[in-house]
Amino acid sequence: MKLQDKLDAMRDDFENGRFPLVPTSDQLETMQRATQSLIDSGQADDALKAGDTAPEFTLEDADGNTVSSRALLARGPLVATFYRGVWCPYCNYDLQALEEVRSEIEARGASLVAISPQTPANSRKSQRDNKLGFPILSDARASVADDFGLRFALPDDLIEVYQQFGNDLPKINDDPAWVLPMPARYVIGTDGVIAYAEVNPDYTRRPDPTELLPVLDSLRARAQA
Numbered sequence: 001m002k003l004q005d006k007l008d009a010m011r012d013d014f015e016n017g018r019f020p021l022v023p024t025s026d027q028l029e030t031m032q033r034a035t036q037s038l039i040d041s042g043q044a045d046d047a048l049k050a051g052d053t054a055p056e057f058t059l060e061d062a063d064g065n066t067v068s069s070r071a072l073l074a075r076g077p078l079v080a081t082f083y084r085g086v087w088c089p090y091c092n093y094d095l096q097a098l099e100e101v102r103s104e105i106e107a108r109g110a111s112l113v114a115i116s117p118q119t120p121a122n123s124r125k126s127q128r129d130n131k132l133g134f135p136i137l138s139d140a141r142a143s144v145a146d147d148f149g150l151r152f153a154l155p156d157d158l159i160e161v162y163q164q165f166g167n168d169l170p171k172i173n174d175d176p177a178w179v180l181p182m183p184a185r186y187v188i189g190t191d192g193v194i195a196y197a198e199v200n201p202d203y204t205r206r207p208d209p210t211e212l213l214p215v216l217d218s219l220r221a222r223a224q225a
Contacts, residue, residue, distance in 0.1 A: 003097040003208045007090055011204050027161045034158040038201040044182060047149035047199045054188045055147040059115065059137035062123035067113065067137055069188070076109035077195070077219050078188040079212055082145055082181040084203060085118040086126040087167050091183070094206045095130045101209045102134055108216040110187075117142040117173045117180065140174070145181035150199065154178040187215045195219055 013019045015028060023031070038044075048054065058068040072078045081098060083091040095114060105112050112134040116123065123136035142151040154162070154169075159178050162169065170176045183203050187196035196215040198207045 003093065003206055006093050006097075007204055007206060010089060010093065021165060023161075023165075027164065030157050030161050034155055035202050035204075037155065038152060038182070041152075041201075043149070043152060044199045044201045047182070047184065047197070048186075048194060049197045049199075050194050052194050052197075053192050054186065054194050055144070056192075057139075057144045057147070059139055059144065060120060061135040061137055062120050062127055064120060067135060072111045072113070073188065073190050073192065075111060077111075077190060077216060078186075079105055079110055079112045079216075080115060080186045080188065081113075082115050082139075082148070082150055082184040082186075084180050084183065085116050085169075085172055086122045086129070087172060088203065090204055090206070091116075092126070092130055094183070095126065095132060097206075098209050099130065099132050099134070101213070104213055105209075105216065108213070108220055110216050113137055115139050115144060115181075117145065117175065119172065119174045122172055139181075141177065142173075142175075142179050142181050148181075148184065148186070150181040150184050151179050152182060154180065185209075185212070187212060187219070189219050190223070 056069050058066060061067050083094060102112055114136045116136060117139050120138050123138055126136055139145055145151045169178050182199055182201050183206060184199040185207055186194055189195045
């Protein structure tokens, strides 16, 4: 089953009361309105895209090790996925789908990392729960996400809904600001130029990870030419 099919099924279960957490109609309306507002803002169109130069970053993984994009790119292309956090079931499905193709990504000489504003402790939980073999990097205050044009502030009514759900983002992220990245997937070539970008302000929509493979094939063919 394709990733988006799984996400669509989960969204249908959530919106129709077949999920452990059953939202009220008012909560659903608030969430849908916030997503539409982010779409209408056009912020996704202003985020970094293919052909742009990716900002360099240095972040800590779940074990406190420093990981730099420069060091990763010295070895080959970099696949970087930005996601909301361990608390988001859509993000967890996304990470699991990436893990399923991780060996194919690595076979093409690329590295794979996930980037989230959550604390390293929550990244460890995310890695453990989703059985991931690639690192999750902690992007404090979503500063790297901001460099990519992805960071946005949650509206007050959505913050209230998240609090009702028990999603305490200031605690999860160790940051009093209620900010998140729009989910995004990037392939960065060894020259630092973005070869593939997919940004979606609707967090229930994610590209299938298999889309990354022909991009990586193209980069490898270009390097060997």
